[in-house]
Amino acid sequence: MINYNPKEWFTFIFRLHKADTVRKLTPMFIALAAYAALVAYLELHVFKLSDNSHLKNISLMHGLLGFVISLLLVFRTNTAYDRWWEGRRQWGTLVNISRSLAIKLQAILPEGHPARHYFRTMIPNFAFSLKQHLRNQYHPGELELDTPHEFTQEKHVPNQVAAQMMRKVQELYKEGLLNGDHLIIINEEMRSFTDVCGACERIKNSPIPFSYSVFLKKFIFFYVMTLPLGYVFSVGYIIVPMIVFIFYVLASLELIAEEIEDPFGTDANDLPTDTICNNIRLHVQQVL
Amino acid sequence: MINYNPKEWFTFIFRLHKADTVRKLTPMFIALAAYAALVAYLELHVFKLSDNSHLKNISLMHGLLGFVISLLLVFRTNTAYDRWWEGRRQWGTLVNISRSLAIKLQAILPEGHPARHYFRTMIPNFAFSLKQHLRNQYHPGELELDTPHEFTQEKHVPNQVAAQMMRKVQELYKEGLLNGDHLIIINEEMRSFTDVCGACERIKNSPIPFSYSVFLKKFIFFYVMTLPLGYVFSVGYIIVPMIVFIFYVLASLELIAEEIEDPFGTDANDLPTDTICNNIRLHVQQVL
Amino acid sequence: MINYNPKEWFTFIFRLHKADTVRKLTPMFIALAAYAALVAYLELHVFKLSDNSHLKNISLMHGLLGFVISLLLVFRTNTAYDRWWEGRRQWGTLVNISRSLAIKLQAILPEGHPARHYFRTMIPNFAFSLKQHLRNQYHPGELELDTPHEFTQEKHVPNQVAAQMMRKVQELYKEGLLNGDHLIIINEEMRSFTDVCGACERIKNSPIPFSYSVFLKKFIFFYVMTLPLGYVFSVGYIIVPMIVFIFYVLASLELIAEEIEDPFGTDANDLPTDTICNNIRLHVQQVL
Amino acid sequence: MINYNPKEWFTFIFRLHKADTVRKLTPMFIALAAYAALVAYLELHVFKLSDNSHLKNISLMHGLLGFVISLLLVFRTNTAYDRWWEGRRQWGTLVNISRSLAIKLQAILPEGHPARHYFRTMIPNFAFSLKQHLRNQYHPGELELDTPHEFTQEKHVPNQVAAQMMRKVQELYKEGLLNGDHLIIINEEMRSFTDVCGACERIKNSPIPFSYSVFLKKFIFFYVMTLPLGYVFSVGYIIVPMIVFIFYVLASLELIAEEIEDPFGTDANDLPTDTICNNIRLHVQQVL
C-alpha cells in the first residue's frame, strides 16, 4: 500500500504513479484512438454519410444504457471495495487478538516463565505465517523459531502454528498454570486466529462471480466500440480524444476493482500486511 | 465455480463460455430481431408514418423509465449477489469451525485415542453431508463411515451427523476425558455446525419475493417490446441490432441474478463446495 | 409464499397471479386513462394549444425529478426488502436454535427420560405460538399440549412458552440432570427464543416512517397527474397507454413494498412460516 | 409515531397531517413563488430577452447536477433512516433483554421471594428512565419506586438503575440464591442494559457531519434559485408552480431526514418509546 496524503490534490493529477491505470491502459488507448479515427474517416470522407443518416441516432442507445453501465460499475466498485475493507478488518482483528492475548497472558503467567517467551514469539509468528500463506509462500526466516524446521511447508502453516499454541495452552492448563477460568477467558482469542485465517482465504479465493466479470467486460467493450458510430456525426474527429477519455473512465473502474479485490499481495493498493505484522511483533514484545 | 484469472480481459470478450448468457438468450435474440424488423417494415414502408408521428415520441417514456429499470436491475443484482456472498461466508465459517474444533481436540485428546480418529472422520463428514443435502442428494460413499447405513437418507442427514458428534462429546465428558471447561470452550464450534446448515437452507429456500420477480420480468418485457415503436423513426433498420443489444444487457442481469441466487448447485457460477469439502478433510486430517 | 421456479420467464409475463399488482391497480388504471384522454382532448381540440405553448415544456420538470422519484422508489424497495429478509433470517435463527437445542438435549438427557418428551413437544410449540402471535391469533389446537388451557391467550403466549421451558431447565438443574456446564452451553439457545420473538414483533410493528410514506404517495400522485399536461403535445392520444404504464411501474413498486414490509401474514409474498413451523416439529422429533 | 395503515393511499394524498412537510414549507413556497414570478416578469417583459439568450441554456447545468443532488438526497435519506432504524433496533433489544431477564429470574428465584418483586419493578424502571433520559427529563412518578428520591436527577439516572440492579444481583449471589452458573447466564442481559443506553445516546448526539448538512442546504438553495433563470424561456409563468413543486420535493427529503435523525423525542415520526415502555412493564409483570 502506498502511504499518501489524500489532501495533496494536484500532485496526483499530473504524476503517473506505478499503480496508475493510465499506464496499463496506454496500449488500449492507442488502439481505440486508431479505431475511432478510422470510423470517422470512413463515415465522413469515404461513405460521406449525411447528417440525417440513421446511424447518427444509434447514440440514443448509448444514452439509455449509460445508466446501466454506470450502475454496474458502481456495483463492481462496491463489491471489490467491500472485500478490500473486509480484508483490512480481518487483519485489524488479528492485531486486536494478538494484543489482547498478550495482555491477558502477561497478567496470568508469572514474570520470567518460559511460556511468556514462547507466546512472545509465537503470536507474531502466526501473523507472519498467515501473511506468507496468503501469498503462497513460506519463509521460515521471517519467523522466530527455535528450530528452522518446526513447521513444514507441505501442510497448512498457519494451522500448524495455531495447533501448536493450542497444545501449549492445554499443557499449561494441565500443569495448573492456567486454570479453567483462564481457559475460558482466553478461548475467544485462541479461536479467532483460525477465524481470521479462514476469512482471508475466503476473500482471496472468491473473486466476483464469473458471469458478472464476463458480462461487464463484454458490455464495456461493445458499448465503447459502438460509441463512435453515432457520435462521429456530432463531433467529427474530436471523437478520438473523447473515446479515449470515456474508455479510460470505464476501464479504470474495472481495473482498480480487479486489483483491490485480492488485497493480500504486494500490489500498490494492497493492504500493508508487512507493516501490520511488524507492529504485532513490536506490540506483543512491549507487552509480554 | 469456474476458476479464472480476472485480468485476462480480451479472451473473455470473444469466447462463449458455458455460463455465458449469450448462449441462453440466443432464441430470444432471434425472435426480438424478427419483431423489430417487422415493426420497422410496417411503420416505414406499409403505414409510411411521417417523422412527425406521435408514435415517435413514445421514446420519451423509455427515457423516463430508463432510471427505474436500471435501478431495479441493480437492486436485483445486489440481492442475488448478497445471497451468493452470504452462502460463501457460511461455507467459510464451516471451514473455520471444522479447523478450530480439530485444533482444540488435538490439544485436548491424548495422542492415539480412538476419539481422535472419530472426529477426524466425522468433522469432514458433516461438510460432505451438508453439500449433498443442499443438492437434495445423499451419497454415503463420499463420507468416511464405519458402516454404510450409519445415517438414513429419510431423516435430515446433517442433523444426524451433528447429533452423533454431540453424543460423542457428552460421552467423552462423562468419561472425564473432556471436563466442564473443555465443554464450554468447544460449545461455540459445536453449535455453529447447525447454524451453518440452517443458514444455507434459508438461502436455498428463499428466492427474491415472488412479486418482484414477476414485476421485473413484466417490466423488462414491455419496455423492450415498446422500444422499436418510437426508435424506428430515428434509426430505421438499425433498430434490429440495437434492440438485441439492449435486451442482452437487461435480460443478462436478470438471468445471472437467477443463477447465483441459489449458489449451492453445480452451475458454472456456483460455490466450489466440492473443493471446500475436500480442503476441510485435508486440513482436519493434517491437524488431528 | 408462492413457490415458484424463477427461471420460467414467459409464463410470468402473461399470467395474472393473485399477488399481481396489475389486479389491484386496475381501477386506478381506468381512472388515469380517462383523465389523460380528457387532458389530451382539452389541450388538442378544445383549447387548441399550439406546439409552442409553454405548457409543453413542463415535461422538463419531469425529467429533472425523474431521478429523485426513481431513487426514492429504490430506497423504499430496499427498506421493505430488508425487513422481509430480516424476518426470514429471524425465522432461520428459530430453526437453528430449535435444532441446536434438540441436538444438545438428546446428547445430555438419558434415553426415555420424560424431559425429552417435554422438549420434543415444547420446542415446536414455541414456533407455532410465535407464528400465531404474529398474526394476532391463538389456536391451541396447533400446539401439542398436555392440557388445552396450559397457556392463556390473555397473556403473551410465546413468552409463556419460553418461561415454562426455562422453569423446566431450572428444575432439571436442581435435580442434577443438567449440571452447571450444561446450563451454560444451552444458555445461548434459551435466550434466542425471546430474541427472535422480539425481533419479529419489531419488524411487524415498525413500518417505514409515516412522513416518507405520505411524501412518496404525494410525490407519485402529482408526478403522474402532471405528466399528460406536457406530453400530450408530443404523443397525442398515445398518452393514454403511456401514463397507465408509467403509473403501473411506479405504483407497483410502492404496493409491493407495502406488502412485503410485514412478512408474517398470509399474503402471497409472505414468509412460509407454516412450512417452517412444520419443519421445526419434524426435525426436532427426528433428533430428540 | 403515528399509527397508520400504509395501504390507505388516497387519504394520504389530500389530507394535511401534522407532520406533513407541506405545512412547514408553506412560507418558503410563497417566497419562492414570488421570486420566480419576478424573474419571469423581468426576463420576459422588462429585459425582453430573446429565446436565443445564453441565459436560457443555464438549464444545462441543472441537468448535469440533477444526478448529484438526487444522489445526495438519497444518501441523506439513507443515513437518517439508518439512525431511526438503529434506534428502533436498540429499543427492540431493550424489550428482548427485559423479557429474557424476567424469564430467567422467574425460573431461578423461588416463588414469592422479595427479589422477584424487586426485579418486576426495576426492569421496567430502566426502560422508563432511559426514555426520560433521552428527552432530557426525569419524572420519578412514572417509575415504580419504593421512595421517590431513590435516584437523583443530578447523576445519570439509567446508570443508577443499572448499578442498583447489579448490586442486587451480587447480593443474591452472596446469599447463595444465585450461584456462579446463574451469574454467568444472566451476564449478557445485565450488560446489555448499559449497551442499549449508550447506543441511544450515541444516535441522539451524533447528527450527520456538519459539513454535509451545510453543503446540502447550500446546494439545494442555489440549485432552486438559479432554476427559473433558464427555465422561464421554456415555460413562461408556469415556472411559478413548477419551482414550488421542485422545491417541495428536494426540501421535504432534507426536512424529513432532519426529523427522523433523532428518533427519541415526541415528534410525529419518532419511535413509540412510551408504548414500548408500557409493553415492557406489562410483559415483565406477566412473567415474573
Added chain:
Amino acid sequence: MINYNPKEWFTFIFRLHKADTVRKLTPMFIALAAYAALVAYLELHVFKLSDNSHLKNISLMHGLLGFVISLLLVFRTNTAYDRWWEGRRQWGTLVNISRSLAIKLQAILPEGHPARHYFRTMIPNFAFSLKQHLRNQYHPGELELDTPHEFTQEKHVPNQVAAQMMRKVQELYKEGLLNGDHLIIINEEMRSFTDVCGACERIKNSPIPFSYSVFLKKFIFFYVMTLPLGYVFSVGYIIVPMIVFIFYVLASLELIAEEIEDPFGTDANDLPTDTICNNIRLHVQQVL
C-alpha cells in the same frame, strides 16, 4: 465537532463556517473562472467558431459521464461516512464498556476498597490515552496518575494502560476478591478496550485505496476542464459562474470525504472525543 441545530436552515446558507469548503476552494474558484473566461474569449472572439462547430457537441460526453462521476462521488461519500460513523460507534462502545465495567465492579468490590479508586481513575485514563494516541500525542497531565511516569510514551500507551488493568484484575483474582465467575463476567469488557483501540487505529491508518483517490481527482479535473469547451457555445460568458458552481459541488464532496475519513483529529467535523472522554470520567466517578 461543531454542535449545531440542524433545523436552522437559512443561517447555514449565507454564513461562511470555518469548515466550509467554500473557503478552501476559493483560490481554485478564481483560477477556474479565469480559465473559463479565457476559453470563452478564444472560442467566441478570437477563433470565432460557429455554432455548428464539432467542439460544441463535446458536451455529449459530459452528459454520458455525468452519471459515472455522480455515482463515484456518492461511493466516495458513503465510504468516508462509514468510517466516520464506525469511529463514532467504536467510541460509543468505549463509553459502554467503561460504564459497564464500573457498574460491575461497584457491585463486586466492597465499598472503600482501594481497587475501586484504582479503576475509578484507570478506566477514564484508557479513554484519554486512546484519544491522545490517535492524535499522535501523549499528555500525562490529562490522565489521573499516581506518578507522572507510570507510562512511557515510547511504548504504545493504551496497551500499557490495558495491560496494567489486566494485571490488577489478576491480582484481585489471586487475592480472592474476584472469583472465577466474576473473572468470566468482566472478561468481555476487559477485551473490548483493546478491540476499540485496534479498530480506531485501523480507521485512522486506512484511507480509501490509493487508486480510487488518484482516479477520482483526475476524473474531476479533466471533467471540469473540458466542460467550457463545449458549453461556451450555449451559454457564452455565463460559463464562468456556472463552472465555478459545478466545481464547487464536485470538489466539495471530495474535500468533505477527505476530512471526515480520519475522524479522530480536531477538525470541525471530527468526533467530539474530548467531550466523550470527559463524560466517561464523569459517569465512572458517579458510579464507582
